[in-house]
Amino acid sequence: MNLAKKAKTKLAAMTTVKLCFLPTPLEKMRNPSPLFKDVNIFFKRDDQTGLAMGGNKARKLEWIMADVLKKKAKSIITWGGLHSNWCRQVAAAANICRVKPILILLKKPGSQVTFDDGNPLLDSIFSADIRICQVGEKQKLMELAGIKDIVDLIYKEEEEKGNKPYIAPIGGSLLEGSMNRPLGALSYVNAFLEILQQAESQQVSFDALVAATGSGSTHAGLLAGAKIFSPQTKVVGISVSEDKTTISRYIKTIARETLTGLGVDKKIEPEDIIVFTDYIEEGYGILNKETANKIRLVAETEGLLLDPVYTGKAMVGLLDLIDKGYFKKGENVLFLHTGGTPSLFSYGKELREFFR
Ligand SMILES: Cc1ncc(COP(=O)(O)O)c(C=O)c1O
Known part of the structure; x- marks a missing residue:
């Protein structure tokens, strides 16, 4: 059996819990602005995965919740920023699986806690057990280090109550907590296959995939998928939080573990990891005028809603890369x-100010 066939068979044999509406639509941009300079842009609509207002985490949770159930856990502990999409979707998936969601929301100095809109409102509608944890400016959201004490404390509490806990790392792939396989990234190898099938039926082949990169898990899964099934397709990440060294290390580690998990003996070479860190601008979750303008541009031309933290910044990156000639006329x-669309509402006031 060849490598691709072997990986496909292995992937298909893994247990998942159905949480998403798949396949998500893949469609060509309808009214490209001149800024796209005749590069053919297509959208893969993982904002339409269905679970709790959609997003990439829903795919990942199909794999993660299967592991939670296999390990007979009764609660799931995870963490993220105050406006975390990941935490919102964990809460929804956990409720479906009758597992108690415990969300540690990390509050950085100067940020306001409000449950009146966006993801925090949705977390509370899902009745998640929410713990607000004040952290320093330098705390890395991705890493367990720095918040391990609070995670351990909650873990113990849950154990004592007889609620066997499962620790799911932010982003759903880093091999920390209770996870011994990069489950989130495996779901994006599967998504890569879904994209290839849709590309075939639409008679198009993609020169590149572009996505927002946070923990690196989606990027790593797509990269592993490209390595196995379509090496000519570039996977291009637009980092929204981490510097180049850190995010490249995450992507490499997760992609390597993903390939190993699929029994594929292929190396991730440094040139495979294409990630741009120039569009983080003022920092993670900080909205700027350019991102606000690109959110509006896509809303006006495509009737499509991007978000202020991830996809808006990825669109800034895509357009800038087109402007610089990285993507060329006629490329797909x-x-x-x-x-991430729910966080539009948390940024409503700032967006309106930028639009003025
Ligand atoms: C809307 C959205 N896009 C992209 C990402 C980045 O995904 P990953 O953590 O897999 O890099 C996230 C992560 O939270 C997200 O919420």
């Missing part, structure tokens, strides 16, 4: 819309 580029 797929923009993965990873969701």
Whole structure:
């Protein structure tokens, strides 16, 4: 059996819990602005995965919740920023699986806690057990280090109550907590196959996929998928939080573990990891005028909603790369819309000010 066939068979044999509406639509941009300079842009609508207002985390949770149930856990502990899409979707998936969601929301100095809109409102509608944890400016959201004490404390509490806990790392792939396989990234190898099938039926082949990169898990899964099934397709990440060294290390580690998990003996070479860190601008979750303008541009031309933290910044990156000639006229580029739309409402006031 060849490598691709072997990986496909292995992937298909893994247990998942159905949480998403798949396949998500893949469609060509309808009214490209001149800024796209005749690069053919397509959208993969993972904002439409269905679970709790959609987004990329829903795919990942199909794999993660299967592991939670296999390990007979009764609660799932995870963490993220105050406006975390990941935490919102964990809460919804956990409720479906009758597992208690415990969300540690990390509050950085100067940020306001409000449950009146966006993801925090949805977390509370899902009745998640929410713990607000004040952290320093330098705390890395991705890493367990720095918040391990609070995670351990909650873990113990749950154990004592007889609620066997499962620790799911932010982003759903880093091998920390209770996870011994990069489950989130495996779901994006599967998504890559879904994209290839749709590309075939639409008679198009993609030169590149572009996506927002946070923990690196979606990127790593797509990269592993490209390595196995379509090495000529570039996977291009637009980092929204981490510097180049850190995010490249995450992507490499997760992609390597993903390939190993699929029994594929292929190396991730440094040139395979294409990630741009120039569009983080003022920092993670900080909205700027350019991102606000690109959100509006896509809303006006495509009737499509991007978000201020991830996909808006990825669109800034895509357009800038087109402007610089990185993507060329006639190339087919797929923009993965990873969701995040609920946080539009948390940024409503700032967006309106930028639009003035
Ligand atoms: C809307 C959205 N897009 C992209 C990402 C980045 O995904 P990943 O953590 O897999 O890099 C996230 C992560 O939280 C997200 O919420």
